[in-house]
Amino acid sequence: MTESAPPKNSAPWSRSSRRPSDDTSRHIHSPVSDQTGFSIRTSGEQRPSGFLLRQSxxxxxxxxxxxxxxFRRVxxxxxxxxxxxxxxANRDLGR
Incomplete structure (x- = not known):
């Protein structure tokens, strides 16, 4: 039996209507997560990683x-x- 090919304009993950973001959103606090107050960036690169970019x-x-x-507990x-x-005291937190 042959499988039908996905439509031409669809992404490889769209065999169903789920997107990769659907999988990660259920593991965060809520689908529209609260703002993150503290972020730890490892590897020495001083740039955002792209994960939870808007929330942080x-x-x-x-x-x-x-x-x-x-990266250990210490x-x-x-x-x-x-x-x-x-x-x-001197932070306006984007306001």
Whole structure:
């Protein structure tokens, strides 16, 4: 039995009506997630990763030189400590 080919203008993942974003949205807090207040970026690159980009637009960003496999609990606690000691008094958070 042969399978029918997807329509010409459809993406490879569109065998059903689901998109890759449908799979990730059910794992976040809600489909329209609250704003993220703190973001940790590993690998030493000082650029956004693209993941939750809109939700983390006004987030405090902590840049780490270590890559993800080397990211341990100690580095996570240092990042939290740094965020906790940051003064939010002068931030307008995009308003």
């Amino acid at each position: 637009a006004d987030a405090e960003v902590y840049w780490l030189v270590c890559r993800r496999p080397a 580095a996570f606690l240092r990042a939290l400590h740094s965020c906790a000691n940051h003064s939010y």
